[in-house]
Amino acid sequence: MSRPEPDGADPATSGLGARVQRLRTQRGLTQRALAEPRYTAAYVSAVESGRRVPSGDAVAHFAERLGVTPSDLTTGRSPAEVVRLGLRLAEADLAGSVDETAAICREVAGAAADLAEPVLEARARLGLAGVALRRDEPGTASAQLDRAEALLAGAAPHVRAEVAAGRAGLAYHDGDPRYARYLLTEARDALLRDGYPDPSALLILHAELVRCHVALGDEGAAAGAATQALALAVLPAPARVAGLHLSVAASLLASGRTAEAAVAAEQARQAARQVALRWLLACCHRARGQGRRGAGDLAGALADLAGAHAVLVDAGQPALAREVGVELAEVYHALGQPGRADALLRDAVGLGGDPVVAARAERVRGLLRDDDGDRTGAERHLRAALAGYRAAGRRRELAAVVLLLADLMQGWGRPDDALDLLREGLHQVEQLGERVAVPRATA
Missing domain, CATH: 1.25.40.10 (Tetratricopeptide repeat domain)
Structure with a gap:
């Protein structure tokens, strides 16, 4: 193995040494692998640190091993x-x-x-x-x-x-x-x-x-x-x-x-x-799916929301995945596929997270139980939805579930219970309105 000639160090060319080190590291080469068979690892170390300026032959050797031209290596423009x-x-x-x-x-x-x-x-x-x-x-x-x-x-x-x-x-x-x-x-x-x-x-x-x-x-x-x-x-x-x-x-x-x-x-x-x-594209599918559902295109909504849910789960976005899962469950319910809907809803309720998402899931679970003829289960889930929306201060959603449960109670032959729920629910909605209005008045 030949020894390197005693090149003198030149601070003006220290950028070349930095380029040699960077390219060597990127390509996974050790100093010895870059040096052999003509030079030593110590010589490469001296070049990389700027203590030695390589000869033209050394530059050509390094360039060949690094997969660049000698001009690329010396000028840094490649x-x-x-x-x-x-x-x-x-x-x-x-x-x-x-x-x-x-x-x-x-x-x-x-x-x-x-x-x-x-x-x-x-x-x-x-x-x-x-x-x-x-x-x-x-x-x-x-x-x-x-x-x-x-x-x-x-x-x-x-x-x-x-x-x-x-x-x-x-x-x-x-x-x-x-x-x-x-x-x-x-x-x-x-x-x-x-x-x-x-x-x-x-x-x-x-x-x-x-x-x-x-x-x-x-x-x-x-x-x-x-x-x-x-x-x-x-x-x-x-x-x-x-x-x-x-x-x-x-x-x-x-x-x-x-x-x-x-x-x-x-x-x-x-x-x-x-x-x-x-x-982000999963969020786009979600938004388009919501638009399609609003337009009555349940098949299109299902395709978009199912795709969004799968990507969000895979991308490690559990909170968003649960939100989309509830929306997807609503579509499955509308399409008459209660088993798939229920599996998604258990995840949204059981893992905690956003109480509004959990309340929305409870609402759909209540509808599924009613479809099964389980009135007790339907009422239990819908009352859980009421509690969730009330705790979260969501007036519109609270009012909608009050009306939904009251309507079901009427159909179950419980008109007095339905009337009591409407009175109690209206009072709770009004209370939420007062809680929101006071800070605005004193701001």
Whole structure:
């Protein structure tokens, strides 16, 4: 094994050592594996730390082992490396955990900064902002969004729209869905007005709009935005499609066909983004399903709500899954499938969580028991729904269940009990009105 020539250290070229270390780490090579058979691990360590400047032969050796050109390694500008970083961002969207996503995004952000690739760095920082929100760290998310926005100052409008979606996500997290809706609507309208109707950008804007409309109680607008978003989410198996494009891109890179690899990498990113948005798209299916149910399309509502429920369970969103499960149970009840409805309702009631969701589940369970002729069970569940809505201060729902149970009692031949319930229920609804009105009067 030959010994390295005594190259002198040069601080001006220390970036080369950092690139060697980063590329070696990304490829899973040890210093010895990179060095052999011509150099030593100690020599690689000295180069990576900036204590030695490698000769031209050493640079060529390292570049070959790392899969880049000598020029790429010395200048830090590598089309192939840019494609590799794009592939890593797609892998971040496909990651199975928040920690894995964060690690990949940090890696890409640092490498993209080294390569002076602002769009890649900005997208990595947007990924870090999303991770911060999932960890309930809005301050960190805001800082990452600020950096991303600065990096994208000269980018095309459809790329800058990604920051608008991130800002809206932060506003929604901070409890301001109205401002989030404003940001998303402005960004969407600007893209359509200025001639940049990028499908990927519009997909995330419409999907984010859905949850804003839902939070603001505008079910019609939510269903409309959901329809727009789902029309753009056209891949039936996005994870599989992303994986195929990743494989193709890697093969093209290995054969030196960088331009073609870049196309495959972008296709992988687009598919992977749909995977990353899966729980938001589940909310879109939910909103569209609610709209379809309101229009009397029970089959369409069933398809949307069942799909949404499955995704939310798989995505680790138990609270949302229980909410959708109750809505799905209502559709199963309307379609005459009580067994499926009852299984979903037991989950919503038995695991705690939102008392309003539990009360809604009790209401449907009461209807199921009445269908079975179990009047005692029906009354027990409906009274549990009354108690839940009363405790939650939900006047409209409380009044609706009072009327429902009173009507059933009338049909059961208990008119006096029905009248007593109506009187008691009206009094409770009025009391809730007073509890709500007093704070408003003294505000």
